[in-house]
Amino acid sequence: MLIKKPADIASSEITPRGLYLSRRAFLRGAAIAGATTLGGGLLGKLASPWEQASAGTKIDGIQKSNFSTNEKITPYKDVTHYNNYYEFSTDKEGPAGLAKNFRTRPWTVKIEGLVSKKKTLDVDSIMKLASPEERVYRHRCVEGWSIVVPWVGFSLSTLLKQVEPLGKAKFVEFTTVYDPSQMPGQRERVLEWPYVEGLRLDEAMHPLTLLCFGMYGEVLPNQDGAPLRLVVPWKYGFKSAKAIVKIAFTEKQPINTWNKATPNEYGFYSNVNPNVDHPRWSQARERRLGEFSKRPTLMFNGYGDQVASLYSGMDLKRYF
Numbered sequence: 001m002l003i004k005k006p007a008d009i010a011s012s013e014i015t016p017r018g019l020y021l022s023r024r025a026f027l028r029g030a031a032i033a034g035a036t037t038l039g040g041g042l043l044g045k046l047a048s049p050w051e052q053a054s055a056g057t058k059i060d061g062i063q064k065s066n067f068s069t070n071e072k073i074t075p076y077k078d079v080t081h082y083n084n085y086y087e088f089s090t091d092k093e094g095p096a097g098l099a100k101n102f103r104t105r106p107w108t109v110k111i112e113g114l115v116s117k118k119k120t121l122d123v124d125s126i127m128k129l130a131s132p133e134e135r136v137y138r139h140r141c142v143e144g145w146s147i148v149v150p151w152v153g154f155s156l157s158t159l160l161k162q163v164e165p166l167g168k169a170k171f172v173e174f175t176t177v178y179d180p181s182q183m184p185g186q187r188e189r190v191l192e193w194p195y196v197e198g199l200r201l202d203e204a205m206h207p208l209t210l211l212c213f214g215m216y217g218e219v220l221p222n223q224d225g226a227p228l229r230l231v232v233p234w235k236y237g238f239k240s241a242k243a244i245v246k247i248a249f250t251e252k253q254p255i256n257t258w259n260k261a262t263p264n265e266y267g268f269y270s271n272v273n274p275n276v277d278h279p280r281w282s283q284a285r286e287r288r289l290g291e292f293s294k295r296p297t298l299m300f301n302g303y304g305d306q307v308a309s310l311y312s313g314m315d316l317k318r319y320f
């Protein structure tokens with residue numbers, strides 16, 4: 001449930017930089033702002049789009065995916081209370097509370113660069129491009145913890161095909177939201193904002209690469225990247241950008257935020273690799289949240305059968 005206080009609605013009229021509202025989305029926002037004046041009681045009875053979109057709302061018609069692992073799913077409480085989301089906090093327990101009132105509607109994603117059909121799409125229309133799938137993926141953070149999550153979404157390729165990438169396009173760059181008024185971490189220079197990530201075009205088009213808007217059968221909690229994030233299960237967690245507002249097709253390799261911040265520690269590829277240590281720690285083992293002892297980390301996080309061929313002939317120590 002997410003009923004907005006009038007004070008919150010008023011500040012929603014401040015459009016985050018780089019976020020252009022579609023007419024439909026704008027009208028919907030305005031309608032909700034109007035509804036607020038009717039008072040909380042009545043608003044509570046309206047099936048407002050805010051409500052439909054808020055974390056915890058059940059997603060209908062979810063199909064099971066063959067890409068799922070049957071490993072034990074990490075408890076919801078761990079996945080929602082141990083987060084890396086530096087726009088909110090560098091403390092892993094922080095985002096759950098600090099992202100609670102983050103506004104995920106209206107929300108549009110701008111698709112631009114080397115494509116024949118540039119588009120600005122509303123997140124609700126993106127979610128309707130295909131039926132939602134549940135993909136239970138292992139997800140490994142570069143810091144040495146991992147989770148198994150029943151994400152909900154569909155292959156990113158479904159969206160990317162819509163815009164018809166040009167032959168020159170070799171990479172895809174993802175830019176996430178910049179809104180320091182809502183994101184306390186962006187008022188500090190912990191990282192360069194907005195957070196940017198990138199994939200090679202073939203990685204972005206790979207069927208495992210998930211455009212994600214839900215988990216555990218429900219709309220994504222804000223701290224896990226609502227309304228739209230990536231999940232790239234064979235790469236370290238930081239490649240899976242949260243709160244995406246722009247997707248650009250490029251000829252040159254994008255400069256991802258963590259690579260720019262600490263190039264000797266975080267590369268562009270960031271494929272999970274137990275044989276390539278982080279300069280400050282080993283990557284050979286990991287701890288599953290909710291478990292006590294560590295387990296060995298698998299090459300490509302265990303997705304080698306599906307993705308190893310993307311990197312054949314590449315020196316993975318050099319391209320880490």
Ligand SMILES: Nc1nc2c(c(=O)[nH]1)N[C@H]1C(S)=C(S)[C@@H](COP(=O)(O)O)O[C@H]1N2
Binds near residue numbers: 084176225240
């Ligand atoms: N916009 C944004 N996306 C982000 C991050 C971030 O700080 N900002 N952190 C990344 C890192 S390091 C990890 S491990 C995962 C964590 O996702 P989770 O909190 O859903 O487990 O999100 C990634 N996506």
Ligand SMILES: [Mo]
Binds near residue numbers: 084140143236237238
């Ligand atoms: Mo991470």
